[in-house]
Amino acid sequence: MKIVYHPDFLQVYTRDPAAAPGRLEPILEELSKEDFEIIEAYPAGWDDLLRVHTERHIQSVVHHGLYNIAALAAGGAMIAAETGLKEPCFAVIRPPGHHASSDSAWGFCFFNNMAVAIEYLRSSRKISSAFILDFDLHYGDGTVNILGNRENITIFNPEATDRRKYIASVEEALSNALPDIIGVSAGFDNHVDDWGGLLTTEDYYTMGKLVFERSREVGCGCFGILEGGYNHQVLGKNVRAFVRGLGGLPPASM
Structure with missing residues (x-):
């Protein structure tokens, strides 16, 4: 199992919850308890971004002084996706x-990390189809806007308000998926102790395991990238639980 990361992600680049100080440290602390290999992220190139974004939008991100960190996050997603073709991989990015x-x-958000990663794999002919699971509390409208009408891409955003039905809907959606890769936009803000108040830490493990098992059944790759999750007290454990499931490992003793 490999983890994509870069120390620059620790910087406070804006005044919003995703850039809050102390957000990534609990994740890194929990993942350090595992024998995972760390891969250093590198920035996406301008051409990589142009596959999914307009020149005007990219220039706007530059204008606001956010290009370097946003391009680094997109590049981290690309690395995770490419690595995921061979073994499960998770990107700790922001x-x-x-x-x-x-x-x-x-x-x-500034650049769509998942869309950049998927289109990178498609443009380099490493895949022709993808299934994207987005279990962030908030609907991934940008990913749907960019990739929703592109051929052989399926995007699933679970919406059930009962946690058992939520997990069941994920299992059903994955059971019908026959992609070359499964990508997960992993937001952890729907945890019982975060903004959404619905899912447990064990539920994140279960979803990771479901993705791993389906990837093995189909013979496809799988990877995940960090999206939301804002309660620093539980975020690290939730990420670790999901990553263990994604890697086909048993649950950790919490």
């Missing part, structure tokens, strides 16, 4: 990305 559309962005 800013998040699933609210970024081709020519606009909101919700603490």
Whole structure:
């Protein structure tokens, strides 16, 4: 199991919850308890971003002084996706990305990390199809806007208000998926102790395991990238639980 990360992600680049100081440290502390290999992220190139964003939007991110950190996050997602073709991989990156559309962005997002990663794999002919699971509390409108009408891409945003039905809907959606890769926009803000108040730490493990098992059944790759999650007291444990499931490992003793 590999983890994509870069020390620059620790910087406070804006005044929003996704950039808050102390957000990534609990994740890194929990993941350090595992024998995971760390891969250093590198920035996405301008051409990588142009596959999903307009020149005007990219220039806007530059104008606001956020290009370097946003391009680094997008590049981290690309590395995770490519690594995921061979073994499960998770990217501890920020800013998040699933609210970024081709020519606009909101919700603490600037570039759409998932879309950049998927289109990188498609353009280099490493995949022809993808299934994207987005279990962030908030609907991944940017990912749908960019990729929703592109051939052989399926995007699933669970919306059930009962946690058992929520997990069941994820299992059902994955059972019908026959992609070359499964990508997960992993937001942890729907935890019982975060903004959404619905899912447990064990639920995140279960979703990771469901993705791992389906990838093995289909013979496809799988990867995840960090989106939301704002309660620093539980975020690290939730990420670790999901990553263990994604890597096909048993649950950790919490």
